[in-house]
Amino acid sequence: MPLIEARSLSKIYMLGKTEVHALNAVNLTVEKGEFMAIAGPSGSGKTTLLNILGCIEKPTEGSVLFDGKNVAQLSGNQLADFRLNHIGFIFQTFNLIPVLTAIENVEFPLLKMPLSKRERRTRAQEALESVGLGGLAHRKPDELSGGQRQRVAIARALVGRPNIVLADEPTANLDHATGLAVLELMSDLNSRLGTVFVFSTHDPKVMSMARRVISLVDGKIVEETTVP
Ligand SMILES: Nc1ncnc2c1ncn2[C@@H]1O[C@H](COP(=O)(O)OP(=O)(O)OP(=O)(O)O)[C@@H](O)[C@H]1O
Numbered sequence: 001m002p003l004i005e006a007r008s009l010s011k012i013y014m015l016g017k018t019e020v021h022a023l024n025a026v027n028l029t030v031e032k033g034e035f036m037a038i039a040g041p042s043g044s045g046k047t048t049l050l051n052i053l054g055c056i057e058k059p060t061e062g063s064v065l066f067d068g069k070n071v072a073q074l075s076g077n078q079l080a081d082f083r084l085n086h087i088g089f090i091f092q093t094f095n096l097i098p099v100l101t102a103i104e105n106v107e108f109p110l111l112k113m114p115l116s117k118r119e120r121r122t123r124a125q126e127a128l129e130s131v132g133l134g135g136l137a138h139r140k141p142d143e144l145s146g147g148q149r150q151r152v153a154i155a156r157a158l159v160g161r162p163n164i165v166l167a168d169e170p171t172a173n174l175d176h177a178t179g180l181a182v183l184e185l186m187s188d189l190n191s192r193l194g195t196v197f198v199f200s201t202h203d204p205k206v207m208s209m210a211r212r213v214i215s216l217v218d219g220k221i222v223e224e225t226t227v228p
Pocket residue numbers: 013014015020021022040041042043044045046047048049
């Protein structure tokens with residue numbers, strides 16, 4: 001069974017009285033173990049698709065099956081729990097909490113889980129070590145480089161041991177070399193832990209690291225390439 005099966009997704013936003021068709025009948029299957037990219041020009045629907053796959057937004061039409069289960073049937077609270085336990089998010093602007101240290105940022109999603117303080121600390125420290133930042137646990141975000149901040153965000157996305165991490169342009173605010181290093185880390189975590197990564201990008205070099213690329217134009221999938 002695939003991890004995610006998105007069927008005939010459409011999303012219409014209302015902008016005043018104008019309908020904006022952000023996604024048009026998109027079908028997408030994400031298999032377990034995948035490392036895939038969503039490419040496409042600005043406004044093509046990449047963020048909308050990631051947000052729907054991540055159960056942050058609801059489609060206007062169509063459905064998302066996660067491990068065979070239709071997420072539309074979950075209540076608000078069930079959905080929040082479901083996201084907490086199954087999905088990690090990484091954002092282009094890192095979205096770390098400035099007053100918290102790296103380890104406190106990573107620990108943050110675990111506060112909603114039934115874990116002891118000690119278990120939370122241990123898991124957060126392990127997640128930081130898995131991204132090579134074990135020694136910088138007590139630095140605050142403004143004491144870290146952009147690449148290090150994004151690594152903290154990756155650790156935070158992974159700490160709940162999700163099945164999938166969705167990353168919306170994770171390299172957009174990093175210089176080219178740092179962006180590639182962050183992608184290499186994600187690829188390595190995908191191989192080691194089996195966590196699925198789906199990331200959006202404009203950058204052809206970043207795209208070329210994915211094992212499957214789908215291209216969106218005007219809310220439709222126009223091309224799909226798989227690295228053999
Ligand atoms: N909340 C909203 N209200 C109205 N229109 C929206 C809203 N969010 C997105 N859109 C529109 O939907 C379309 C798809 O937007 P989306 O953010 O998914 O594209 P994108 O490919 O991620 O773009 P970018 O690469 O610039 O981030 C765009 O035309 C955008 O203007």
